[in-house]
Amino acid sequence: MNLFEVMKDAFVPFMDGDKKPLHVGEVMNLWFYLHGTEQTLRYDQHAYNLAQDPELKEKIVDIIENVHRPMIKELTQFFKDEGIPLPDVGAEKVVGEFKALPEGARMNDEEIANLIAYNLVVGITSATRGITESVRSDVGYLFAKYHMMKITFSLTLKTLMQEKGWLRVPPYYFTGKQ
Numbered sequence: 001m002n003l004f005e006v007m008k009d010a011f012v013p014f015m016d017g018d019k020k021p022l023h024v025g026e027v028m029n030l031w032f033y034l035h036g037t038e039q040t041l042r043y044d045q046h047a048y049n050l051a052q053d054p055e056l057k058e059k060i061v062d063i064i065e066n067v068h069r070p071m072i073k074e075l076t077q078f079f080k081d082e083g084i085p086l087p088d089v090g091a092e093k094v095v096g097e098f099k100a101l102p103e104g105a106r107m108n109d110e111e112i113a114n115l116i117a118y119n120l121v122v123g124i125t126s127a128t129r130g131i132t133e134s135v136r137s138d139v140g141y142l143f144a145k146y147h148m149m150k151i152t153f154s155l156t157l158k159t160l161m162q163e164k165g166w167l168r169v170p171p172y173y174f175t176g177k178q
Contacts, residue, residue, distance in 0.1 A: 038089035041068040045093035110166040
């Protein structure tokens with residue numbers, strides 16, 4: 001059973017054909033989510049050029065093609081349908097080899113993986129806010145879907161980060177009482 005279909009089935013009874021206008025909070029959350037996803041896509045394109053590990057490069061392609069691009073496509077169409085102005089995000093980054101950059105000027109694979117993980121947390125948190133502040137069910141469904149897409153991807157990224165020793169864990173805390 002597809003998780004996204006289950007979520008859609010949960011939201012369908014609340015989706016009426018007579019859509020209410022979007023409220024300002026929904027527009028703001030959607031606009032910032034699209035803008036953030038576009039900017040994260042640009043970062044991930046740049047990170048692809050810098051990454052050395054083949055498995056990390058595969059994960060970067062996966063998040064670009066199976067998470068960011070579908071979200072951007074769907075949100076862009078939603079914005080056009082609703083008459084919301086699109087954010088100006090600039091051009092996508094080109095694929096290239098940037099090995100000529102000095103070592104201190106580029107990020108290493110561990111730094112790239114951890115920044116992708118951080119951006120996923122920001123995206124998940126923003127989607128959660130969008131879900132809780134949505135009045136329209138179709139908007140809540142979009143955010144719920146994006147929430148699950150990012151969570152699903154983050155689980156596979158975490159596994160790779162653990163395998164490579166890139167996962168940064170805060171120090172254990174002991175109260176001194178043992």
